[in-house]
Amino acid sequence: MTKTLTKKAEKSSGKNGLHATSIDIPSKSRVVLVDMLNQSLAETFDLYSQVKQAHWNVKGPHFYQLHTLFDDTASEILEYVDELAERATTLGGTARGTARMSADASTLPEYPDDIANGMDHVEALIERFALYTRLTRECIDKATEMGDADTADLYTEISRGVDKRLWFLEAHTQAAR
Template identity: 55%
Template sequence: MSKHPAIAEHIMFDEKTTAELVALLNQALADTLDLAYQTKQAHWNVKGYNFYSLHLLFDSLHSQLATHVDDFAERAVTIGGQALGTVRVAGAVSQLDEYPLDAKSSRIHVDALVDRFGEYTSRVRQAIRKAEKLGDQDTADLYTSVSRAMDKALWMLSAHQEA
């Protein structure tokens, strides 16, 4: 028998703080799932100049986002909450703009993703501050690592907007 209590019995935060952190993480989960599949939409449908390089870039970004989805969900559960990660839930609560489903050209896809990645990274930065305010440095660190990766993604996308 272990000398240490199981994680399920380990209370990290009071009930109110836990609820706020879980809500914050579930919002990030929904936004990240939505952004991942908006990026996959671009991957599937991009045409035109730089098709191949953008096709590969979009797929790579989708994979990165899928990792972040898992991290947000697992953190919510780790601190005593429930991860709400179905596609239907994500679609209902995501704060991102809807993706232009009629987009075909590489320029339209890049512009749409730049807008959404920019919006997303801004929300991630807000979440860093909120997690810190709630006293959860581990969740703030998670958001910081996502912010760093998405800043790089945004840079790579916006580089394609250069003439």
């Protein structure tokens, strides 16, 4: 961060990096919650871009079905990106949601750029959704521990959605081709 930007950030935020808000969740908890939401924001934006990558590059006899499925999936993930970012700002935090911020912070593996076949894309996405669903479930517990039922509820909504998306992907592997 440049000196000017740091100064600006100090001006608009308190010592803990949060903006002033009347919300009745202690600032100690909000610092932890905002960090968690920004970590999820990074992974969710990364996952969104990876599903789009699959949508654009998939080939093979099931092209159109998978191309469409991946696009529906990406649209749903993009809604979560917005909800996570806005929960972070609701809690007085600063959302860290540019492509570069997300790429820097995400713990998901990069998407392979040497695959084309439909089932290879399905398998690459299963691997990433399996990781993402586990991370999301951990966040439900952490938000509950912090006493923030609303953030836990947001993660529960996301968890239900991505579990279903994992099923949509895994259904391709659960019967003979």
